[in-house]
Amino acid sequence: MATKKISLKEKLHLKQQEGSALLATNFYNYETLRGIMEAAQETKQPVILQLTKSSIDYMGLQVAVNMAGAALAHYQVEGWLHLDHSDSYELVEACLAAGFDSVMIDASEKPFEENIAISGKVVKLAAKYNANVEAELGYIAKLGQSTETVGFTDPEEARIFVEQTGVDALAVAIGSAHGFYKKEPLLDIERLKEIHAITGAALVLHGGSGIPAASLREAIENGICKINLATEIKNIFILTLHTCFESKEEIDLRKLFPPAITAVKNLVVDKLNTVSRYELKSI
Numbered sequence: 001m002a003t004k005k006i007s008l009k010e011k012l013h014l015k016q017q018e019g020s021a022l023l024a025t026n027f028y029n030y031e032t033l034r035g036i037m038e039a040a041q042e043t044k045q046p047v048i049l050q051l052t053k054s055s056i057d058y059m060g061l062q063v064a065v066n067m068a069g070a071a072l073a074h075y076q077v078e079g080w081l082h083l084d085h086s087d088s089y090e091l092v093e094a095c096l097a098a099g100f101d102s103v104m105i106d107a108s109e110k111p112f113e114e115n116i117a118i119s120g121k122v123v124k125l126a127a128k129y130n131a132n133v134e135a136e137l138g139y140i141a142k143l144g145q146s147t148e149t150v151g152f153t154d155p156e157e158a159r160i161f162v163e164q165t166g167v168d169a170l171a172v173a174i175g176s177a178h179g180f181y182k183k184e185p186l187l188d189i190e191r192l193k194e195i196h197a198i199t200g201a202a203l204v205l206h207g208g209s210g211i212p213a214a215s216l217r218e219a220i221e222n223g224i225c226k227i228n229l230a231t232e233i234k235n236i237f238i239l240t241l242h243t244c245f246e247s248k249e250e251i252d253l254r255k256l257f258p259p260a261i262t263a264v265k266n267l268v269v270d271k272l273n274t275v276s277r278y279e280l281k282s283i
């Protein structure tokens, strides 16, 4: 990896100022990682590589860290490694010690005061590693469509939360959801504008899968500078594999996997073009 790279915190603020965003992609194995890397290399865009606890359990912490580092170096991509949705202080600690650039502590389902306490504690720990900290405030639906504004991030609470915890980045609940949407999501852009106006935090949109490009760009123009993409990566990878496995004769996995890698690459190229500088779209 490059000897001295810009911190993720600085990079996110630069992106926010210029009205663009970083794409944060979850990877699950060598093949999804490779698809992401090929996309970032081709578009010459930086990328955040994310791991959840399940992916860390699947690959092993040190293996996953080394894979990410080796891939970024090999493909000469500017990137950072981020822990996605951890509800455990111990996991945050293990990931920081293993070399993560950034961590998310998700205590959003806990009462406000508890969320402040645990997120603040993570900020103190991460400072020793000069790592970026993301927290979540409000409720981002885990499955299906979020239909009610109950659980949406309250702008004034966001201001207090960022002030008291010192988090660098804040995942906001403004109408996106994790998983598949049953109908096109409607983002609460007015709420986003209010949050952006009164907090200095880098704002993060979870549930980026399935949000139309125009909505993503509107969110980016109003303060979102990190967009998470996970579901669509898993989906396109597995759907493509299904078609590859129709031919029962082939057992060489090095021939079976490449179409799925290419499908991931094409998806990520498209998303990177959407979230990077708006002007690039018109070239």
Ligand SMILES: [Zn+2]
Pocket: 085, 178, 206, 207, 228
């Ligand atoms: Zn998420």
